[in-house]
Amino acid sequence: MRYDNITDIIGQTPLLRIDQAVHGLQNIDLYAKLELFNPFGSVKDRAAWSMTQPDMDNAVRRGSQIVELSSGNTAKALALIAGIHGLGFKSVSNRMRVPEIKELLLLLGAQIEELPGQTECLDPTNADDPLTQFHRALRQPGSEYLHTDQYYNERNVQAHATGTGPEIVEDLDGRAPDWFIACVGTAGSSTGVAGVLRAHNPDIEVVGLVAHKSDFIPGIRNIDEVHEVGLFDPAVYHSINAVTSDEAIDGMLVLARRSGILSGPTGGAAYFGALRHLRPIDERLTTRKSAVFIVCDRIESYLSYIRKRRPGLFGGAEQRNTVAALTDDEVRTATTIDVETAQRWMEEDGPLVIDLRSPFAYAALHIEGSINIVDELFEELLRNGLPFSKRRPLLLACPVGEKSAKYAALLTRLGHPDTRSLSGGIVAWRDAGAQLIRE
Ligand SMILES: Cc1ncc(COP(=O)(O)O)c(C=O)c1O
Missing domain, CATH: 3.40.50.1100 (Rossmann fold)
Structure with missing residues (x-):
């Protein structure tokens, strides 16, 4: 194969059947569209x-x-x-x-x-x-x-309507699969491919996958953000399901260790989401069906992402004290207080106010006397135990109060006796007309 331009190598990626011994489905052939084979490494x-x-x-x-x-x-x-x-x-x-x-x-x-x-x-x-x-x-x-x-360019969708989608149909001998499962970032790839597959098989079921609420899987949206994307059309998908970063890593490990696919986290999320969706259906099937999911990119760029969540995979000790390890119950029972209560508490007891937003946002406006520790750094700090005296109460603030509630739960788990989260975050503080200062 000879080429004059590296861009001529984009596309024509392989469609690989995943071994049944790996996925365990009895009546469904499961295929991975290997977009990691593109010359710059991804579906993009x-x-x-x-x-x-x-x-x-x-x-x-x-x-x-x-x-x-x-x-x-x-x-x-x-x-x-x-x-x-x-x-x-x-x-x-x-x-x-x-x-x-x-x-x-x-x-x-x-x-x-x-x-x-x-x-x-x-x-x-x-x-x-x-x-x-x-x-x-x-x-x-x-x-x-x-x-x-x-996020708005139709040519993003077109790339998949003229390339990725038709390639899948061709590799399945002119047929479209019964299920198509894809992660949603800009929605370009899922929209473009789904349109082509649906034209060949109007009964196809399209499953879109996003990250779990407040969770982060690099490259895709979470369930709260997905509707904000310009190219996103809910009519494309039968369902939009959420996958946690932990589940994405689990899927990625199976693909890498059992199928030889050096997939990144979104490929893992797609594999995990595909199996979770297909397993209960597979049990009831009497005829043979097929499903395709997309492996968007490669594993190598995400080693620090994985290490942070699963240090045990790299020979380190498994971290129990991380936000990802919190139970829903712990987060629900974290102490949150509204703006008025927080103001009174600050006057009476002088808690240390920690602002978890980015340094840019903090520099623009913040609560007087607060200190800025961006959330990612804060999690690092907590990894080795409590970095604060138990004697001083803590008030945590983030943009809208979601992250700070999690960190309040984490500090409570670590034994801090009085950590509270500012309900509604700095946005609520501003909306209540409370004072914010500029550095
Ligand atoms: C790693 C990864 N997976 C999946 C996607 C989703 O693709 P799309 O933007 O076409 O929805 C992206 C897009 O940025 C990505 O970077």
Whole structure:
């Protein structure tokens, strides 16, 4: 196989049947669409190339910089595509949470701009999310940027409607499967593929997967965020199911250890979600059926993500004291207090107020006297036990009060006698008209 351009290698990925001895389904053939075989390593190579290709000549002539609001695979693919064409790439995101991808982007010469997100940003003179504002500026006519706009760009869907979907049908000898299971990030891949498969089999059942509430699986949305995506159309899916990061890692381990697939967490989530959905159906089947799920990318970029959640896999001690290890009961019974009660308590007992938002958001506006420890760092601190005296009460604050409730539960588990979470977070504090100061 000879090629002149690396972009010609995008697509035509293999469809691999998972061994029945691994998945255990009796009447369903389960196939993995191996998008990790794309040249830049993920399903997003298709979208990135589809979104840039039509404007590339113009961009090269003008020396435009390619810009995308992505901190993951789309950014990686775009940085490489930009480089091939002698252009620069800028990634704008509200938190780069996967260190390996951030480092790779820097290594590729990408410019990274991190901005606070809507719930974190509380400047009253600037009510809009800075990301949204940035987004708007990029859309202005005459912009010097080539903005690929993956959350709204139909070419993201098209890449899969003309590539990924037809490839699956071809590899199944002209038929579409009975089930299609895919994780939802921008919704581009699931929407594009589902449309093609449904045209071949109107009875196909499409299952979309997202991360569990407040949980984080890199590359996809969680159940609270999925409706905010421009390309997301609920009519595409029969159901949208949530997978925890722990379940995604379990699925990923089976794919890697038993099937030889070096899948990242979303491939693991898709495998886990597929089996959870199909097992009860499989028992009732009398005819042979088939199902396809997508393996979006590779495992290597997520070693620190996995280590943080499962240190035992790397020879370290299993961590009991993590947010992920909390039970629903522990979180439900964490002490939360409203703004008025918190203000009174601060006057009377002077708790240490810890703001768990990003440094950008904290610098913009915060509760006077509070200290800033971003949530990820806070979890690291708690890993080795209580880093605070038990004598001083603690008030935890985050954007909307969800994360702080979890950390209050964790501190209670660690033996701190009086940790409370600010109900509704800094947003509720602001809405109540309570004072916030700028650094
Ligand atoms: C690792 C990973 N898995 C899954 C997806 C979901 O793909 P889509 O954006 O097409 O919904 C993405 C998208 O960013 C991703 O990076």
